[in-house]
Amino acid sequence: MKRPCDEIRDVLPTVVSGRAEPATEQAVQAHLAGCEACRAEAELIALLRRHPVAVPNGLEEQVLLAAAGPRQRRASRGFLPQLVAVAAAVVLTVLGIRLVRVAEPEPSPVAGFMDTPFQAFGPWAGSGAFTPGSVVLEELTEEQLELLLAEMES
Amino acid sequence: MPEEDAEVLARARAGDPAALEVLVARHLSDVYDVAARVLGDRDLARDAAQDAFVNALGALDRFRGDASFRTWLLRIAVNAARSLARREARRREVSLLAVDGLPDGGPDPAAQTSLRAEAGRVEAVLARLPEKQRLAVTLRVYQGLSFRDVGEAIGCSEGAARVNYHHGIKRLRELLR
Ligand SMILES: [Zn+2]
Numbered sequence: 001m002k003r004p005c006d007e008i009r010d011v012l013p014t015v016v017s018g019r020a021e022p023a024t025e026q027a028v029q030a031h032l033a034g035c036e037a038c039r040a041e042a043e044l045i046a047l048l049r050r051h052p053v054a055v056p057n058g059l060e061e062q063v064l065l066a067a068a069g070p071r072q073r074r075a076s077r078g079f080l081p082q083l084v085a086v087a088a089a090v091v092l093t094v095l096g097i098r099l100v101r102v103a104e105p106e107p108s109p110v111a112g113f114m115d116t117p118f119q120a121f122g123p124w125a126g127s128g129a130f131t132p133g134s135v136v137l138e139e140l141t142e143e144q145l146e147l148l149l150a151e152m153e154s
Numbered sequence: 155m156p157e158e159d160a161e162v163l164a165r166a167r168a169g170d171p172a173a174l175e176v177l178v179a180r181h182l183s184d185v186y187d188v189a190a191r192v193l194g195d196r197d198l199a200r201d202a203a204q205d206a207f208v209n210a211l212g213a214l215d216r217f218r219g220d221a222s223f224r225t226w227l228l229r230i231a232v233n234a235a236r237s238l239a240r241r242e243a244r245r246r247e248v249s250l251l252a253v254d255g256l257p258d259g260g261p262d263p264a265a266q267t268s269l270r271a272e273a274g275r276v277e278a279v280l281a282r283l284p285e286k287q288r289l290a291v292t293l294r295v296y297q298g299l300s301f302r303d304v305g306e307a308i309g310c311s312e313g314a315a316r317v318n319y320h321h322g323i324k325r326l327r328e329l330l331r
Binding site for chain 2: 009010013014017019040041044045047048049050051052053054055056059060062063064066067068069
């Protein structure tokens, strides 16, 4: 069974942000009046909320541009993946970059792109050859290949 | 929480650019906040936010509506930030995130200075929490997610999300004492 303070603390963020139901808010305020520890926690939450991270200038435009890009290119699908795969293979061979699967991929609600995180290591990471267990280009999605190419260009 | 998302989502799926703008405008600050808290780096957080939207908008067809769109998007943001963190292989350390992102503190320079100092402290102590605690606190305190949705976003159970949140808050209280 939960102690009263636990129940209060569960809902403090909702109350501090002013989104709680009036009945909840009343009950919490009544508790805070007599409980110093919960009051301190409410003050901490208020302190945190005074300092959100501000979105930097220009990010919205940047995101919209990036988000619109793949959609506009969707019409030309079919040819692009092969082209990208060939280009990536060439670049990989030239640079001698190895792709190694990350041991435990994070669970993701998005199948595909997020399911196969990969890391690129430069020539300093070992021999330039593809190693057993390394990512085969055909297994990469179009997005991953594009990302890879974009990273190499930068 | 804007549940009119369903209608906007339908338009976005159909490729309506205005609907994309609505989704980005509505959710960017939450996505960026989560990315920044995971990464502790403004520039990386920009990239992660961009990745998150590109990934989410490219996968809209696979959004089934069993979570809220916002929770689903924030989970993608968490994953984008984590994957970027791995790629960069950087240590998450205290940076000056909150300091140059401060809202205008008003005309009083002294008040502004102390507000900046406070922002720096908040950021510094948050950065010292283990990632799951930091995310649980961020998603609960700044984004107002339920424990169930916090768990959904960071990939753990509702109970574990609650525990991570309370441990995080307890630690913050100790650090700020
Ligand atoms: Zn109490």
